[in-house]
Amino acid sequence: MTALSGEFGAYLALVLVGFLPNEVWRWLAVIFSRGLGEDAEILIWVRAVATAILAGVIAKLTIFAPGVLATVPTPVRLGAVLIGFLAFSLMRRSVFAGVLAGEAALILGALLFA
Protein backbone atom coordinates (compact mmCIF):
# COMPACT_ATOMS: atom_id res chain seq x y z
CA MET A 1 0.00 0.00 0.00
CA THR A 2 1.39 3.43 -0.87
CA ALA A 3 1.54 6.17 1.76
CA LEU A 4 -1.29 8.01 -0.01
CA SER A 5 -3.74 5.12 -0.12
CA GLY A 6 -2.75 4.26 3.46
CA GLU A 7 -3.62 7.79 4.53
CA PHE A 8 -6.82 7.69 2.46
CA GLY A 9 -7.67 4.33 4.02
CA ALA A 10 -7.28 5.80 7.50
CA TYR A 11 -9.81 8.56 6.74
CA LEU A 12 -12.17 6.08 5.07
CA ALA A 13 -11.99 3.93 8.20
CA LEU A 14 -12.65 7.02 10.34
CA VAL A 15 -15.85 7.81 8.44
CA LEU A 16 -17.06 4.19 8.08
CA VAL A 17 -16.30 2.74 11.52
CA GLY A 18 -15.86 5.90 13.63
CA PHE A 19 -18.28 8.56 12.37
CA LEU A 20 -21.22 6.65 10.84
CA PRO A 21 -21.85 3.98 13.55
CA ASN A 22 -21.91 6.78 16.15
CA GLU A 23 -23.76 9.47 14.18
CA VAL A 24 -26.53 7.13 13.05
CA TRP A 25 -27.95 7.18 16.61
CA ARG A 26 -28.26 10.96 16.44
CA TRP A 27 -30.07 10.74 13.11
CA LEU A 28 -32.35 8.02 14.47
CA ALA A 29 -33.02 10.23 17.49
CA VAL A 30 -34.19 13.06 15.21
CA ILE A 31 -36.68 10.61 13.66
CA PHE A 32 -37.74 8.97 16.94
CA SER A 33 -38.16 12.21 18.82
CA ARG A 34 -41.12 13.06 16.59
CA GLY A 35 -43.30 10.56 18.39
CA LEU A 36 -41.45 9.27 21.44
CA GLY A 37 -41.94 10.93 24.82
CA GLU A 38 -39.07 11.81 27.13
CA ASP A 39 -40.25 9.24 29.68
CA ALA A 40 -40.90 6.27 27.35
CA GLU A 41 -40.26 2.96 29.13
CA ILE A 42 -37.88 1.52 26.49
CA LEU A 43 -35.56 4.51 26.94
CA ILE A 44 -34.93 3.52 30.55
CA TRP A 45 -33.56 0.13 29.45
CA VAL A 46 -31.61 1.62 26.53
CA ARG A 47 -30.07 4.21 28.83
CA ALA A 48 -29.19 1.51 31.42
CA VAL A 49 -27.37 -0.55 28.75
CA ALA A 50 -25.62 2.60 27.48
CA THR A 51 -24.54 3.58 30.99
CA ALA A 52 -23.21 0.06 31.64
CA ILE A 53 -21.21 0.15 28.39
CA LEU A 54 -19.69 3.48 29.42
CA ALA A 55 -18.93 2.00 32.86
CA GLY A 56 -17.14 -0.88 31.11
CA VAL A 57 -15.03 1.63 29.16
CA ILE A 58 -14.12 3.47 32.38
CA ALA A 59 -13.18 0.26 34.22
CA LYS A 60 -11.16 -1.14 31.31
CA LEU A 61 -9.21 2.13 30.90
CA THR A 62 -8.40 2.01 34.63
CA ILE A 63 -7.57 -1.69 34.99
CA PHE A 64 -6.09 -2.55 31.56
CA ALA A 65 -4.50 0.89 31.24
CA PRO A 66 -3.29 2.02 27.78
CA GLY A 67 0.18 3.38 26.95
CA VAL A 68 2.25 5.04 29.67
CA LEU A 69 -0.62 4.89 32.16
CA ALA A 70 0.32 1.22 32.56
CA THR A 71 3.60 2.35 34.19
CA VAL A 72 1.59 3.45 37.25
CA PRO A 73 0.91 0.38 39.48
CA THR A 74 -2.66 -0.97 39.28
CA PRO A 75 -3.42 -0.52 43.03
CA VAL A 76 -2.43 3.18 42.70
CA ARG A 77 -4.80 3.64 39.73
CA LEU A 78 -7.66 1.93 41.56
CA GLY A 79 -6.95 3.88 44.76
CA ALA A 80 -6.89 7.15 42.82
CA VAL A 81 -10.31 6.44 41.29
CA LEU A 82 -11.64 5.67 44.78
CA ILE A 83 -10.21 8.92 46.21
CA GLY A 84 -11.65 10.85 43.26
CA PHE A 85 -15.04 9.30 43.94
CA LEU A 86 -14.85 10.19 47.64
CA ALA A 87 -13.93 13.81 46.85
CA PHE A 88 -16.79 13.98 44.33
CA SER A 89 -19.25 12.69 46.95
CA LEU A 90 -17.98 14.94 49.75
CA MET A 91 -17.81 18.10 47.59
CA ARG A 92 -21.52 18.12 46.68
CA ARG A 93 -21.10 15.97 43.56
CA SER A 94 -18.54 18.30 42.00
CA VAL A 95 -17.02 16.77 38.84
CA PHE A 96 -14.12 19.21 39.07
CA ALA A 97 -13.27 18.28 42.68
CA GLY A 98 -13.45 14.56 41.89
CA VAL A 99 -11.19 14.79 38.85
CA LEU A 100 -8.70 17.02 40.69
CA ALA A 101 -8.50 14.73 43.75
CA GLY A 102 -8.17 11.61 41.59
CA GLU A 103 -5.37 13.16 39.56
CA ALA A 104 -3.52 14.36 42.69
CA ALA A 105 -3.83 10.88 44.20
CA LEU A 106 -2.51 9.25 41.04
CA ILE A 107 0.55 11.51 40.85
CA LEU A 108 1.33 11.23 44.58
CA GLY A 109 0.77 7.47 44.56
CA ALA A 110 2.99 7.00 41.52
CA LEU A 111 5.78 9.06 43.13
CA LEU A 112 5.54 7.07 46.38
CA PHE A 113 5.06 3.53 45.06
CA ALA A 114 6.39 3.34 41.52
Add this chain to the structure above:
Amino acid sequence: MSTFGAFRAGFMATWTSVFTYVLLGNYLGIGAISHDFGFSITWTLVATVLVWAGPAQVILVSTLGAGASLFEVAVAVGLSGVRLLPMVVSMLPMLKRPGARSWKLVLPAHFTAVSIWVEAVRLLPAVPREARIAFLNGLGTGYTVCATAATLAGYYLAARMPTLLSAALLFLTPLAFLMSTLRNARMLVDRLALGLGLIVGPLFAHWQIGLDLMWSGIAAGTAAYAVHRAREAMQ
Protein backbone atom coordinates in the same frame (compact mmCIF):
# COMPACT_ATOMS: atom_id res chain seq x y z
CA MET B 1 -33.30 37.71 19.93
CA SER B 2 -31.70 37.46 16.46
CA THR B 3 -30.33 34.15 15.21
CA PHE B 4 -26.79 35.49 15.34
CA GLY B 5 -27.35 36.96 18.79
CA ALA B 6 -28.59 33.60 20.08
CA PHE B 7 -25.66 31.76 18.47
CA ARG B 8 -23.27 34.25 20.06
CA ALA B 9 -24.95 33.87 23.49
CA GLY B 10 -24.54 30.08 23.22
CA PHE B 11 -20.93 30.42 22.14
CA MET B 12 -20.15 32.76 25.06
CA ALA B 13 -21.89 30.39 27.53
CA THR B 14 -19.11 27.90 26.76
CA TRP B 15 -16.54 29.90 28.70
CA THR B 16 -18.46 29.99 31.96
CA SER B 17 -19.40 26.30 31.92
CA VAL B 18 -17.63 23.92 34.31
CA PHE B 19 -18.00 21.19 31.69
CA THR B 20 -15.71 23.11 29.36
CA TYR B 21 -12.87 22.25 31.73
CA VAL B 22 -13.94 18.62 31.99
CA LEU B 23 -14.06 18.60 28.19
CA LEU B 24 -10.55 20.09 28.01
CA GLY B 25 -9.31 17.32 30.29
CA ASN B 26 -11.09 14.60 28.32
CA TYR B 27 -9.75 15.75 24.98
CA LEU B 28 -6.22 16.34 26.31
CA GLY B 29 -6.40 12.65 27.23
CA ILE B 30 -7.87 11.67 23.87
CA GLY B 31 -5.14 13.59 22.02
CA ALA B 32 -2.54 11.80 24.14
CA ILE B 33 -4.10 8.35 23.50
CA SER B 34 -4.24 9.08 19.76
CA HIS B 35 -0.57 9.98 19.81
CA ASP B 36 0.34 6.82 21.71
CA PHE B 37 -1.56 4.61 19.26
CA GLY B 38 0.29 6.24 16.34
CA PHE B 39 -2.45 8.21 14.55
CA SER B 40 -1.57 11.38 12.62
CA ILE B 41 -2.48 14.76 14.13
CA THR B 42 -4.80 15.69 11.24
CA TRP B 43 -6.65 12.40 11.50
CA THR B 44 -6.99 12.92 15.25
CA LEU B 45 -8.44 16.44 14.90
CA VAL B 46 -10.88 15.35 12.16
CA ALA B 47 -11.93 12.48 14.43
CA THR B 48 -12.68 14.90 17.30
CA VAL B 49 -14.96 17.04 15.11
CA LEU B 50 -16.68 14.17 13.26
CA VAL B 51 -17.17 11.66 16.07
CA TRP B 52 -17.86 14.29 18.76
CA ALA B 53 -18.31 11.77 21.56
CA GLY B 54 -15.46 11.05 23.96
CA PRO B 55 -16.08 7.35 24.69
CA ALA B 56 -16.66 6.52 21.00
CA GLN B 57 -13.41 8.24 20.07
CA VAL B 58 -11.46 6.44 22.81
CA ILE B 59 -12.91 3.12 21.63
CA LEU B 60 -12.22 3.97 17.98
CA VAL B 61 -8.59 4.91 18.62
CA SER B 62 -7.80 2.07 21.04
CA THR B 63 -9.42 -0.73 19.01
CA LEU B 64 -8.30 0.52 15.57
CA GLY B 65 -4.83 1.23 16.97
CA ALA B 66 -4.63 -2.26 18.50
CA GLY B 67 -5.45 -3.82 15.11
CA ALA B 68 -9.03 -5.00 15.72
CA SER B 69 -11.12 -5.88 12.63
CA LEU B 70 -13.06 -3.00 11.09
CA PHE B 71 -16.31 -4.82 11.79
CA GLU B 72 -15.50 -5.16 15.46
CA VAL B 73 -14.50 -1.47 15.68
CA ALA B 74 -17.76 -0.40 14.02
CA VAL B 75 -19.82 -2.57 16.40
CA ALA B 76 -17.97 -1.29 19.49
CA VAL B 77 -18.29 2.36 18.40
CA GLY B 78 -21.92 1.85 17.40
CA LEU B 79 -22.76 0.30 20.75
CA SER B 80 -21.13 3.11 22.70
CA GLY B 81 -23.15 5.55 20.59
CA VAL B 82 -26.47 4.00 21.62
CA ARG B 83 -26.46 6.12 24.75
CA LEU B 84 -26.65 9.24 22.53
CA LEU B 85 -30.09 8.14 21.30
CA PRO B 86 -31.99 8.71 24.56
CA MET B 87 -29.99 11.88 25.27
CA VAL B 88 -30.80 13.41 21.89
CA VAL B 89 -34.39 12.19 21.98
CA SER B 90 -34.94 13.81 25.37
CA MET B 91 -33.28 17.09 24.37
CA LEU B 92 -34.84 17.75 20.97
CA PRO B 93 -38.34 18.45 22.34
CA MET B 94 -36.79 21.42 24.19
CA LEU B 95 -35.59 22.85 20.86
CA LYS B 96 -38.56 22.17 18.62
CA ARG B 97 -41.23 24.61 17.63
CA PRO B 98 -44.49 23.43 16.09
CA GLY B 99 -44.00 23.05 12.34
CA ALA B 100 -40.20 23.29 12.54
CA ARG B 101 -38.27 21.35 9.87
CA SER B 102 -36.49 18.19 11.06
CA TRP B 103 -33.29 18.93 9.13
CA LYS B 104 -32.68 21.94 11.35
CA LEU B 105 -32.27 19.49 14.24
CA VAL B 106 -29.47 17.50 12.58
CA LEU B 107 -26.70 19.90 13.66
CA PRO B 108 -27.95 20.25 17.28
CA ALA B 109 -28.24 16.44 17.33
CA HIS B 110 -24.63 16.15 16.17
CA PHE B 111 -23.46 18.48 18.95
CA THR B 112 -25.25 16.47 21.63
CA ALA B 113 -22.90 14.47 23.85
CA VAL B 114 -22.69 13.93 27.61
CA SER B 115 -21.42 17.35 28.66
CA ILE B 116 -23.50 19.47 26.28
CA TRP B 117 -26.60 17.54 27.24
CA VAL B 118 -26.12 18.40 30.90
CA GLU B 119 -25.49 22.07 30.11
CA ALA B 120 -28.38 22.34 27.65
CA VAL B 121 -30.83 21.01 30.21
CA ARG B 122 -29.54 23.63 32.66
CA LEU B 123 -29.37 26.62 30.27
CA LEU B 124 -32.13 26.17 27.66
CA PRO B 125 -35.17 26.96 29.83
CA ALA B 126 -33.94 30.58 30.14
CA VAL B 127 -33.61 30.96 26.33
CA PRO B 128 -36.67 31.98 24.26
CA ARG B 129 -37.92 28.95 22.34
CA GLU B 130 -37.38 30.44 18.86
CA ALA B 131 -33.71 31.16 19.72
CA ARG B 132 -32.87 27.76 21.21
CA ILE B 133 -31.57 25.99 18.07
CA ALA B 134 -29.14 28.84 17.34
CA PHE B 135 -28.16 28.99 21.03
CA LEU B 136 -27.37 25.28 21.10
CA ASN B 137 -25.41 25.49 17.83
CA GLY B 138 -23.37 28.30 19.41
CA LEU B 139 -22.74 26.26 22.56
CA GLY B 140 -21.79 23.21 20.46
CA THR B 141 -19.42 25.28 18.33
CA GLY B 142 -17.76 26.69 21.46
CA TYR B 143 -17.30 23.21 22.92
CA THR B 144 -15.95 21.89 19.62
CA VAL B 145 -13.39 24.72 19.41
CA CYS B 146 -12.24 23.95 22.98
CA ALA B 147 -12.11 20.21 22.38
CA THR B 148 -10.16 20.58 19.14
CA ALA B 149 -7.61 22.87 20.82
CA ALA B 150 -7.32 20.42 23.73
CA THR B 151 -6.89 17.45 21.35
CA LEU B 152 -4.05 19.32 19.62
CA ALA B 153 -2.40 20.20 22.94
CA GLY B 154 -2.79 16.66 24.31
CA TYR B 155 -1.34 15.11 21.17
CA TYR B 156 1.86 17.17 21.37
CA LEU B 157 2.13 17.20 25.16
CA ALA B 158 2.03 13.38 25.17
CA ALA B 159 5.23 13.31 23.11
CA ARG B 160 7.15 15.91 25.10
CA MET B 161 6.07 15.40 28.66
CA PRO B 162 7.58 13.32 31.44
CA THR B 163 6.04 9.84 31.67
CA LEU B 164 4.17 10.57 34.87
CA LEU B 165 2.44 13.65 33.44
CA SER B 166 1.43 11.75 30.30
CA ALA B 167 0.00 9.03 32.53
CA ALA B 168 -1.92 11.68 34.50
CA LEU B 169 -3.27 13.06 31.21
CA LEU B 170 -4.48 9.62 30.08
CA PHE B 171 -6.04 9.14 33.49
CA LEU B 172 -8.25 12.23 33.00
CA THR B 173 -10.47 10.30 30.58
CA PRO B 174 -11.72 7.55 32.92
CA LEU B 175 -11.94 10.00 35.85
CA ALA B 176 -13.94 12.66 33.99
CA PHE B 177 -16.27 10.06 32.44
CA LEU B 178 -16.88 8.44 35.81
CA MET B 179 -17.68 11.74 37.53
CA SER B 180 -19.93 13.09 34.78
CA THR B 181 -21.78 9.77 34.49
CA LEU B 182 -22.24 9.70 38.26
CA ARG B 183 -23.59 13.24 38.14
CA ASN B 184 -26.08 12.31 35.43
CA ALA B 185 -27.22 9.12 37.15
CA ARG B 186 -30.17 10.38 39.15
CA MET B 187 -32.37 7.28 38.96
CA LEU B 188 -31.55 4.06 40.81
CA VAL B 189 -31.53 2.11 37.52
CA ASP B 190 -28.75 4.36 36.15
CA ARG B 191 -26.64 4.03 39.31
CA LEU B 192 -27.07 0.25 39.30
CA ALA B 193 -26.14 0.06 35.62
CA LEU B 194 -23.03 2.12 36.32
CA GLY B 195 -22.00 0.03 39.34
CA LEU B 196 -22.65 -3.32 37.66
CA GLY B 197 -20.96 -2.19 34.44
CA LEU B 198 -17.82 -1.22 36.36
CA ILE B 199 -17.58 -4.81 37.67
CA VAL B 200 -18.90 -6.84 34.73
CA GLY B 201 -17.03 -4.89 32.02
CA PRO B 202 -13.49 -5.82 33.12
CA LEU B 203 -14.62 -9.37 34.02
CA PHE B 204 -15.87 -10.00 30.47
CA ALA B 205 -12.66 -8.50 29.11
CA HIS B 206 -10.60 -10.70 31.44
CA TRP B 207 -12.47 -13.81 30.25
CA GLN B 208 -11.70 -12.65 26.70
CA ILE B 209 -15.31 -12.80 25.58
CA GLY B 210 -15.62 -11.47 22.03
CA LEU B 211 -17.34 -8.03 21.84
CA ASP B 212 -16.97 -7.88 25.62
CA LEU B 213 -18.15 -4.24 25.88
CA MET B 214 -21.42 -5.01 24.11
CA TRP B 215 -22.21 -8.13 26.14
CA SER B 216 -21.19 -6.64 29.47
CA GLY B 217 -23.30 -3.56 28.70
CA ILE B 218 -26.36 -5.62 27.78
CA ALA B 219 -25.93 -7.94 30.79
CA ALA B 220 -25.33 -5.22 33.38
CA GLY B 221 -27.87 -2.81 31.86
CA THR B 222 -30.60 -5.46 31.64
CA ALA B 223 -29.92 -6.61 35.21
CA ALA B 224 -30.22 -3.01 36.44
CA TYR B 225 -33.44 -2.58 34.46
CA ALA B 226 -34.84 -5.85 35.89
CA VAL B 227 -34.21 -4.57 39.43
CA HIS B 228 -35.93 -1.30 38.48
CA ARG B 229 -38.99 -3.18 37.16
CA ALA B 230 -39.14 -5.49 40.17
CA ARG B 231 -38.96 -2.49 42.49
CA GLU B 232 -41.74 -0.69 40.61
CA ALA B 233 -43.90 -3.82 40.65
CA MET B 234 -43.57 -4.02 44.43
CA GLN B 235 -44.63 -0.41 44.98
